[in-house]
Amino acid sequence: MIQNPKRYTITAALPYTNGPIHIGHLAGVYVPSDIYSRYLRLQGRDVLFVCGSDEHGVAISMKAKKEGVSPQEIIDKYDGIIRKSFVDFGISFDNYSRTSSKIHHDTACEFFKKLYEKGDFIEQVTEQLYDAKANQFLADRFVIGTCPKCGNEEAYGDQCEKCGSTLNATDLINPKSTITGETPIMKATKHWFLPLDRYENFLKEWILVGHKNDWKPNVYGQVKSWIDGGLEPRAVTRDLDWGIDVPVEGAEGKKLYVWFDAPIGYISASKEWALREGKEWEPYWKNEDTKLVHFIGKDNIVFHCIIFPAMLKAEGSFILPDNVPANEFLNLEGNKLSTSKNWAVWLHEYLEEFPNQQDVLRYALTSNAPETKDNDFTWKDFQARNNNELVAIFGNFINRVVVLTNKYYEGIVPSPNDFSDVDNATLTELKAYPAVISSSVERYRFREALGELMNVARLGNKYLADEEPWKVIKDNPERVQTQMYVALQIAAALSSLCEPFLPFTATKLSRILKIETKIDWKTVSETSELIPSGHKIGEAELLFAKIEDEEIQKQIDKLEATKVANTAENKVVEPQKETIQYEDFAKMDLRVGTILEAEKMPKANKLLILKIDTGIDVRTIVSGIAESFSPEEIIGKRVTVLVNLAPRNLRGVESQGMILMTTNAEGKLVFVDPDVDGVANGETIN
Numbered sequence: 001m002i003q004n005p006k007r008y009t010i011t012a013a014l015p016y017t018n019g020p021i022h023i024g025h026l027a028g029v030y031v032p033s034d035i036y037s038r039y040l041r042l043q044g045r046d047v048l049f050v051c052g053s054d055e056h057g058v059a060i061s062m063k064a065k066k067e068g069v070s071p072q073e074i075i076d077k078y079d080g081i082i083r084k085s086f087v088d089f090g091i092s093f094d095n096y097s098r099t100s101s102k103i104h105h106d107t108a109c110e111f112f113k114k115l116y117e118k119g120d121f122i123e124q125v126t127e128q129l130y131d132a133k134a135n136q137f138l139a140d141r142f143v144i145g146t147c148p149k150c151g152n153e154e155a156y157g158d159q160c161e162k163c164g165s166t167l168n169a170t171d172l173i174n175p176k177s178t179i180t181g182e183t184p185i186m187k188a189t190k191h192w193f194l195p196l197d198r199y200e201n202f203l204k205e206w207i208l209v210g211h212k213n214d215w216k217p218n219v220y221g222q223v224k225s226w227i228d229g230g231l232e233p234r235a236v237t238r239d240l241d242w243g244i245d246v247p248v249e250g251a252e253g254k255k256l257y258v259w260f261d262a263p264i265g266y267i268s269a270s271k272e273w274a275l276r277e278g279k280e281w282e283p284y285w286k287n288e289d290t291k292l293v294h295f296i297g298k299d300n301i302v303f304h305c306i307i308f309p310a311m312l313k314a315e316g317s318f319i320l321p322d323n324v325p326a327n328e329f330l331n332l333e334g335n336k337l338s339t340s341k342n343w344a345v346w347l348h349e350y351l352e353e354f355p356n357q358q359d360v361l362r363y364a365l366t367s368n369a370p371e372t373k374d375n376d377f378t379w380k381d382f383q384a385r386n387n388n389e390l391v392a393i394f395g396n397f398i399n400r401v402v403v404l405t406n407k408y409y410e411g412i413v414p415s416p417n418d419f420s421d422v423d424n425a426t427l428t429e430l431k432a433y434p435a436v437i438s439s440s441v442e443r444y445r446f447r448e449a450l451g452e453l454m455n456v457a458r459l460g461n462k463y464l465a466d467e468e469p470w471k472v473i474k475d476n477p478e479r480v481q482t483q484m485y486v487a488l489q490i491a492a493a494l495s496s497l498c499e500p501f502l503p504f505t506a507t508k509l510s511r512i513l514k515i516e517t518k519i520d521w522k523t524v525s526e527t528s529e530l531i532p533s534g535h536k537i538g539e540a541e542l543l544f545a546k547i548e549d550e551e552i553q554k555q556i557d558k559l560e561a562t563k564v565a566n567t568a569e570n571k572v573v574e575p576q577k578e579t580i581q582y583e584d585f586a587k588m589d590l591r592v593g594t595i596l597e598a599e600k601m602p603k604a605n606k607l608l609i610l611k612i613d614t615g616i617d618v619r620t621i622v623s624g625i626a627e628s629f630s631p632e633e634i635i636g637k638r639v640t641v642l643v644n645l646a647p648r649n650l651r652g653v654e655s656q657g658m659i660l661m662t663t664n665a666e667g668k669l670v671f672v673d674p675d676v677d678g679v680a681n682g683e684t685i686n
């Protein structure tokens with residue numbers, strides 16, 4: 001670990017521009033990295049916080065093919081959505097770049113050429129999967145097959161999402177091209193490889209020995225597993241039609257592999273920032289007194305802890321990351337988040353549907369952060385954390401302080417009189433919190449740090465509840481001056497301490513308290529007067545609003561609709577039956593009828609006994625629809641009846657025909673009516 005670094009370079013994983021940002025991305029990467037960056041700036045540290053859109057690779061090509069547009073249209077669309085979402089959500093990047101920029105292409109090519117000229121790559125002809133029908137080599141994500149480790153039949157060529165194993169496309173059993181569905185053939189092609197095996201000893205010493213005690217166990221464990229399994233050369237080029245051209249002779253038609261060019265995006269984003277701001281970028285990447293920290297999700301550990309460090313070591317002039325505090329995954333309502341299946345809470349939609357409530361989502365994601373294990377986001381928990389914690393604890397304390405100050409003193413901070421033991425103990429405890437919160441943040445325990453911040457609000461609530469100034473004011477107004485003075489110091493401290501976690505709240509609270517110069521944490525820990533006597537505060541306004549059940553139900557219904565849509569999209573339509581002649585069809589006598597009576601068949605869960613007026617008679621029909629309909633709701637329903645079906649005895653009741661039914665997207669029986677919601681083309685009538 002670097003002690004007392006002169007500057008910090010903080011990177012957040014580059015999001016793929018094949019879809020918007022969702023809460024899994026936020027919880028895993030962007031909220032923790034923003035908390036850390038904001039915290040360091042409050043301490044007066046020199047911070048460079050960079051990110052950017054990852055606009056190359058197969059994910060972009062796949063999205064473009066699916067939507068029938070060019071890759072450029074895809075990256076421009078989603079870069080715009082992502083960029084605006086981050087700004088609106090308050091992620092405080094010093095620079096947000098994109099890997100399609102010229103400065104990035106130039107930087108990635110320079111990096112490749114330096115390693116190439118030093119002889120660090122292995123040039124090798126290998127057999128790769130090739131789709132003869134599509135006339136192209138298949139990148140990893142264009143191949144699907146059976147995972148050789150867990151048997152998952154839908155594993156991709158680079159990774160099995162079921163067991164988490166990293167794969168090569170050639171490892172898959174029964175591989176298929178996702179472009180044409182054909183079984184690919186093997187075809188020779190030349191590529192350049194980074195020989196990771198050469199760096200095994202360096203990685204063992206640097207990580208397994210050097211970072212044994214300060215890296216998170218989930219990160220250290222995954223890296224150790226990789227190194228213990230033996231490292232092998234890994235291709236840095238690919239046969240693709242989208243990406244950065246390999247800048248050497250004999251590499252026509254080949255691109256830099258996205259995992260090689262994407263992390264270099266941190267460096268090019270830093271260069272772009274330096275050019276814009278008139279600063280030097282190299283100290284942030286090449287000086288030993290700089291602390292480099294990568295914020296990523298667990299699916300990126302191998303790239304940031306093994307491959308990118310090996311690239312930096314090979315290049316020779318760059319520093320290595322001091323820490324890579326990767327988070328685990330966040331699930332949604334018990335299921336894995338999925339961009340392709342639309343199973344997500346999208347940030348840009350949240351910002352529209354919950355206006356001015358950025359901090360509520362930041363709070364919910366931080367307090368439930370998947371720091372050591374996968375966690376689950378539910379809308380009910382989101383509501384509870386807002387209503388029971390932000391509103392009832394933080395917001396309640398601030399509201400009481402501001403209302404009482406305006407009521408008793410017309411908004412003027414009163415002069416304190418003698419401090420009691422309780423007053424002194426409360427102010428002493430308040431001074432301890434900056435160090436306590438700092439300790440958690442410095443160790444990347446943001447959930448723990450947020451809990452300590454809320455303890456400051458709890459301290460204020462407890463103080464007011466115990467002291468009861470609204471009662472004391474009648475008999476001892478001098479004592480209330482001191483009580484309110486102490487409570488206002490806690491409120492002022494919160495305006496500063498909450499800024500890394502709840503930046504919009506910090507701004508709003510500072511406005512309410514009319515604090516124009518930001519209070520630094522050192523002042524909170526050393527000074528008892530953060531807001532002076534005689535200072536006039538503003539009027540009360542709610543920091544947080546209660547979220548009602550109706551708003552939450554709307555979000556739950558939205559997810560249920562997604563589930564139904566996914567079921568319908570993935571449903572296999574029954575194949576057409578054997579061809580019949582007109583005469584066969586003409587034998588069926590179909591009539592419109594009305595259900596006159598309906599009752600349940602005794603001791604049968606599925607059967608209803610119906611009396612139906614068919615226009616030619618009133619007859620009894622036994623129908624297996626009791627699990628979808630109650631007798632009461634179908635009386636008077638008009639139905640289509642097959643009237644010339646041979647009678648059949650069912651549990652002692654003669655059934656004289658059959659009602660025509662189909663199913664909706666949820667698999668629920670519905671009476672035949674193509675206009676009913678959820679009835680899709682291809683549904684069987686039976």
